Amino acid sequence: MKLTLRIWRQAGPDTPGRMAEYQVDGIEPDMSFLEMLDVLNGRLILDGQEPVAFDHDCREGICGSCGVVINGRAHGPEHTTTCQLHMRAFHDGDVIDVEPWRAKAFPIIKDLVVDRSAFDRIVRSGGYVTAPTGSAPDANAVPVPKADADVAFDNATCIGCGACVAACPNGSATLFTSAKVTHLNLLPQGAPERERRVLDMIETMDAEDFGGCTNSGECVAACPQGIPLASIATLNREFLRANRSAKR
Amino acid sequence: MRSRTFWASTVGKKAVMAVSGLVLVLFLLAHMLGNLKIFFGAADFDGYAAWLRTIGEPVLHNAWYLWIQRAVLLIAVIAHVTAAVQLSARDRRARPVRYAHGQRPKATFATSTMRWGGVILALFIVWHLLDLSVGVVNPDFAAGRPYHDVVVDFQVWWINLIYIAAVLALGLHVNHGFWSAAQTLGINRPSRDRTIKAVGTTLAIVLTVGFVAVPVGVMTGLVS
Amino acid sequence: MRDYRLGEPIADTRAPAGPIEDRWATRRFQAGLVNPTNRRKHRVIVVGTGLAGGSAGATLAEQGYQVVQFCFQDSPRRAHSVAAQGGINAAKNYRNDGDSVYRLFYDTVKGGDFRSRESNVYRLAELSGQIIDQAVAQGVPFAREYGGLLDTRSFGGVQVQRTFYARGQTGQQLLIGAYQALSRQIDAGNVELHPRTEMLDLVVIDGRARGIVARDLVTGEVTTHLADAVVLATGGYGNVFYLSTNAKGSNATAIWRAHKRGAHLANPCYTQIHPTCIPRSGEHQSKLTLMSESLRNDGRIWVPKRQGDTRPPGDIPEAERDYYLERMYPSFGNLVPRDIASRAAKNQCDAGYGVGPGGLGVYLDFADAIGRMGRAAVTEKYGNLFDMYERITAENPYEVPMRIYPAIHYTMGGLWVDYDLQSTIPGLFVIGEANFSDHGANRLGASALMQGLADGYFVLPTTVNDYLAGGGLTDVAPDHPVIARVEAEVAERLATLLAVRGDRTVDSFHRELGLLLWDHCGMARNETGLRKALGRIPSLRDEFWHRVLVPGTGEQLNQELEKANRVADFLEFAELMLLDAIVREESCGGHFREEHQTPDGEAQREDEHFSHVAAWEYTGDIPVLHKESLRFDYVHPAARSYT
Ligand SMILES: Cc1cc2nc3c(=O)[nH]c(=O)nc-3n(C[C@H](O)[C@H](O)[C@H](O)COP(=O)(O)OP(=O)(O)OC[C@H]3O[C@@H](n4cnc5c(N)ncnc54)[C@H](O)[C@@H]3O)c2cc1C
Ligand code: HEM
């Protein structure tokens, strides 16, 4: 198929950017969206132009590196990551707008590449269990009810892609943060740091210039891992609980 | 910027909004029911208004209860609006550059109109107080005769418009707001989600219909 | 023509003598210790944040060392370990099904086709249990049974259920556990993290590894980072084949540069091919996706009996199908080990029985399974894999059989290390897939995660302690001539890549190299083919340096420059890999030399000549081969037979 791409080009963090238009043809339905960009880049390079920069690594939907806004939707029309989106989701002659995640907390580095280190700082501030190597009891010493383990797992599958922030009208990282808090606070292993964790992580989240949550639900619609709104309720519950608790 | 206080955090502010919002919802429920007495005639309605001022007697002095209630409402509205304004400003800052390709939001109309709905409500409350409590914007205000005040109000078509518009805004606002509050306060659970949404919508409809009944009643001559 | 020279034999001098059960305990006791208050004074560089690097960085920091850590991704959490699906082995024997440390040790040595070091493998098995304890304590949500205890499954055709898993995302969950432990240390100020930073060379001063030269991928700045010890945890080199199940960024640069600075490189020809991957769909293909091996437990593999049969699978009657694995290996059927299943598929396709685009695929059919267990049960077991397959191929595996084809998946070879995981350069430690240590000529499923974490959480912290306790480390002046020289070399190389401004993209070279290796050094190898490929490499490399086109500058985020630099190293690495494959005139594990097979086409080891590790030394001239002969005091070499 033949496509018209309008892609955000920005040379560097402080240089102004613009939407640039390109034509690509010979696109196969079996190509992934990133392979389509590979084709475009191959052509740009041979034309002596700079290829479009975009983050990617595993191309299997698990590392969370990739992610662009396609026609106004984070990761595009299907419920998956950009690398797992295939061109059969588009039609010959389509015009496709490709933009980077847009959020104050995710400054653009180049073209479609943004700096998501704010996520790492949120995790750093409490998204862990303090269990120094060697100190662990036998793995089966503490049974975990399957139901809790399953909810914890569902939330632990967050790949840190940032689509939730990109989709949220407020550029809020609440879904990401709620996934990590839900994962760890529901497990017995996470219980001792339960209050500190949620307070510290929300504090960092706010300090990183993310917006607040107005329960719009756009994040959930964009999340490739299906992290549910229930996790946000859990985050809020944990926050209020921690504020009541003496252990803060 | 890093501060541990409840109010400083987005989630804390949000919780304040939720509680204050729910307080307002409670008041409006009572208010709406009270308003319906207007269909039983001037005596009933004015009597009711007068009785409002006697609540708590003899323990409380004349109209004290009313003033306490007003204080609570005032605090609620101020807290709610302040939080709303601060959070909204923050949310705008969080996305300095908009997307070139417009978003097709999946969220409902009620959800995406929370802010404007809120602003409309804020303006309305001011107007409404000037109209029926203070009376300065009322066509022919007579203190202590709310029945009369209301009836003269709704003789004027554009006053009807203001009220009906405001009430519709309220309906929308509460429709998302009630569920949203449950989410914010962590009361929501997957198992309760549908129930809470249903209650919110019911509340919204009851409030809207209940409030709208009055201007409509006057217009149709049911109340005169 | 002599393309290599035989050097002195090499041996591991660190593993204590005595009964294998006591060796690690003995080594731990002998190892020197650094006084906790002095640890702060030592800087340790860890390159890589995968399971190996992440666990090592976190643990060294917990011990009090100043850790300086690097990864090329934007976050440590994205290291390629995240993609591991199936699970991780541990000899917990929670099932009481006769598992034990000794059995895991035995299975791993045998699975490695008797080309690994017994003492290392035993230690790995010994530590496996603690890894699970550690991960669970971190909050890793392994699969559990209703009673709340951990669930396990059998994997890779072993008879005991020793594989712990977290749905199809075991690697992700383990990595996030290590990432969180690392994050905690970063927050505590014990780890200085450099994401989006790529190691481009190793700094060796007075014969010891003292730092690395790295490029900030965002600003393009090239700087030297100094330390008292350097740990490489940079993963495997599978991407030398261009198409593999590895992440796009996985590369050989770190280990290759270390090799050129004096670290011996062991068994580069040992590569593992995974039988159940989604076939390539066309020229544009940028990477291959793995489908968990567990599919072979219920799926039946077949090809049409008639060559070039283009009928849709549904129209091919039972009588005209060849379930070749079941035919050739009646007792194991579709569950034969990875290397055998892969080779069989290749042979079918080479003989013209392959299906799908280019005839490069065989059917993996679930019709019987669905008939037997019912669709619901199949969904329950494989639902997520079926969905993944459908998303990629747009074919519904419930209706049409899957098409699968083998793909490069893992590399057993790597930098040579002793029992302490120290390379031939003092102070340079190598852990995880980057070293050659534990898997011999073939890795068992669910053992790489185990090895990476054993190395990082438990082995390295002990042995680095010992090295630093040894002392003799003088401060290196930032203006030391060696540093200036290495930085200059790196800068010049980047400048050259940018200066060529030729007419071919980096990818076109990488593709060509990959194809060459896949054809001649892939699932089956023979001397003629290997020599042909070896002959082509120098000219390809020459063409690369004259015709590659790298746009932009070095002072910016320049992803083409990153790729070009990695491909340049692959082009050198490939030569040694081919040479190693030529020199090893036997078949073992993943290395199948057509000249060396049993009458029924099985791999034929030549123990009397090749029961050794091939450790290659870089001289700048022709490579020198040092042999480490392998002793088997516990598990005695026997021929593998699955018929
Ligand atoms: C698809 C797939 C499925 C798998 N499934 C399983 C399984 O089920 N069970 C199992 O046991 N094993 C499995 N494996 C194998 C296993 O995942 C890997 O062997 C293991 O995770 C390697 O971990 P590592 O830490 O050594 O390297 P990696 O996880 O690859 O980490 C490499 C790190 O080094 C960094 N790095 C690399 N080069 C440089 C450089 N030049 N400069 C700076 N940083 C650099 C990278 O940024 C990264 O952080 C699978 C592998 C694949 C590809
Ligand atoms: C009659 C008056 C009002 C009632 C009954 C009311 C009620 C509510 C409720 C229950 C919520 C949900 C809180 C939450 O999401 O946790 C809410 C949210 C909100 N209100 Fe009001 N409110 C009223 C007036 C206002 C006013 C005057 C404003 C001012 C601008 C306003 C702005 C908002 C905003 C912006 C939200 C946030 C939406 C969200 O977070 O979901 N509201 N309101």
Ligand code: HEM
């Ligand atoms: C159309 C329907 C409405 C009618 C007829 C109505 C009527 C009245 C009257 C008569 C009073 C004065 C009562 C008194 O002083 O004794 C009053 C007060 C008030 N109304 Fe309404 N109202 C309506 C809708 C609303 C709405 C939608 C809101 C809020 C969003 C609201 C908020 C208030 C408040 C805050 C007061 C002041 C209460 C007090 O003084 O203590 N009203 N209303």
Ligand code: SF4
């Ligand atoms: S919550 Fe979902 S969208 Fe957000 S980072 Fe995690 S996986 Fe991505």
Ligand code: F3S
């Ligand atoms: S879209 Fe944004 S407003 Fe909340 S529910 Fe999701 S974070």
Ligand code: FES
């Ligand atoms: S590239 Fe890894 S998730 Fe898309």
